[in-house]
Amino acid sequence: MDYKNGEYQLLVNGISHWIRIEGTEKKTIPLLIIHGGPGGNHYVFERTAGPKLAEERTVIYYEQRGCGRSDLPHSEDYTVELLVNDFYCLVKQLGIKKVDVLGYSFGGELALEIALAFPGIINKLVLSAPSLMFSDMVYDTQIQGFQTVSDDIFFERIEKVLKQNISLKAKWERVWALADSKLVDRFLFENAKVADYNRRLWEESGLSNTGTLLESLQKNPPSTPLKKRLNEIKHHTLILTGAHDRNTGLKISNIIKHELSNSNLEIFENSAHFPDLEEEKKFVATTLDFLR
Incomplete structure (x- = not known):
């Protein structure tokens, strides 16, 4: 065409x-x-x-x-x-x-x-x-990334997950399941205003x-x-x-x-x-x- x-x-x-x-x-x-x-x-x-x-x-x-x-x-x-x-x-x-x-x-x-x-x-x-x-490198990178932007309460939750006798992938899945939208925005962005703008566009799109x-x-x-x-x-x-x-x-x-x-x-x-x-x-x- x-x-x-x-x-x-x-x-x-x-x-x-x-x-x-x-x-x-x-x-x-x-x-x-x-x-x-x-x-x-x-x-x-x-x-x-x-x-x-x-x-x-x-x-x-x-x-x-x-x-x-x-x-x-x-x-x-x-x-x-x-x-x-x-x-x-x-x-x-x-x-x-x-x-x-x-x-x-x-x-x-x-x-x-x-x-x-x-x-x-x-x-x-x-x-x-x-x-x-x-690769396991991605799971490690993201778990550590969440730790760097967590408050004390969420950091303790991650620590509890990491002590569990489960696979690294399972730990990664549980950390993501614990994260709320505000924490995900801090994880993905340095600039809070840009994070807010991105999330507004996500919501506006109606796509999931x-x-x-x-x-x-x-x-x-x-x-x-x-x-x-x-x-x-x-x-x-x-x-x-x-x-x-x-x-x-x-x-x-x-x-x-x-x-x-x-x-x-x-x-x-x-x-x-x-x-x-x-x-x-x-x-x-x-x-x-x-x-x-």
Whole structure:
């Protein structure tokens, strides 16, 4: 199809996927945006950094199967391989030969999986606060992150969980179950005003994350961990990470940078997990400069 600016529902691998296209008049290599979660959506990004990127680039948003405004698959039909194949088929259906990719959080991890599976269609990669979801490192990072923003009462609750004779994953699940929205906002953001704005947009969207995608992916992780395959990726890659990221963490970004031979890491000193919101101007300028 000849793609034009606008919102579409595109049938990909039997699932109706929501996409939105901006900036086709710029006639650049399309910048395809991959959201995080797993199970998230683009509602906030398409109202903040996204339009500013579209002032210079052709930008394409799409929401993964079962996420946001895309349709649910039959049963729990979710694996990393399926998500990667959805991306490839969507790009081919749009008639695009080469794309730049910007993935944030889990979207950064998925972008790396796509680069491994279909290296020929990728031009450059931008990874914002990328995850390595299928690793104990993420559980440790997030538990420690909650400890750093907890009051005394919540800190004691976490300590009790950590003393329980259960798996690290089970401890991580219990810590998240204990956290209220105010604590989650402190965990994800440095700036309380930005956190409030983000939460208002979340509520305004009417979209929710059911948790099904995360649960399904955890049951069916890739046979070889992504960390062990990263050194196969040769694309020019920019990693953007908040210095205070308690969700995926600077440690994970440093591991990814170390393994990717053609990568640069830009640290955002006043941001936690969302440099695109907390330092939006710098995020947009750094991304556009890299893509030029």
